[in-house]
Amino acid sequence: GAVVSQHPSWVICKSGTSVKIECRSLDFQATTMFWYRQFPKQSLMLMATSNEGSKATYEQGVEKDKFLINHASLTLSTLTVTSAHPEDSSFYICSAGAGGSYEQYFGPGTRLTVT
């Protein structure tokens, strides 16, 4: 149980284009989903917290107009990187919480490369 999927697993896009990454909880309802970003040889850095049906809460220094997050249902959250630039190239990981506990279940990550 508690499986989280991400799609796509990797994506290459051209500078200036937008990319959407999906995060799904497959066998449970996720009241809260989290989006992380990870650069090579570094730790996970939380970008934003999204709650179903409400606006995401962004961490300090994360541009909300560049990283659009939508959590329209209890099983799906999306992260859209708008007007992507090479410095946005990174590993993006989502996690989902089932509510009522501190446990989070992580997706397999999405490798974004912007050329």
Added chain:
Amino acid sequence: GESVGLHLPTLSVQEGDNSIINCAYSNSASDYFIWYKQESGKGPQFIIDIRSNMDKRQGQRVTVLLNKTVKHLSLQIAATQPGDSAVYFCAENGSIQGGKLIFGQGTELSVKP
């Protein structure tokens, strides 16, 4: 504590030896701690967790020790195997963080056959 972009420390062990990975956490009010294993190109995988009302918890081949006095967490892996090679992260959570995980910087474990 929160990662600020530092490069990963590494630990190299011989297959069959025991490994100890250490972590200093940042907030004395945290009440939930987790160890994750991350293999290259994959998401973090849950290993073991511990709540602040405990100081030791054992799983299969793994033990987590919590020392709240010095805000220190350790992960012990018994009889380390090549498949244990990965990056290990500690994370802390609790009401003070509002449910947000705060990750440590991570340690890269390399197991020599």
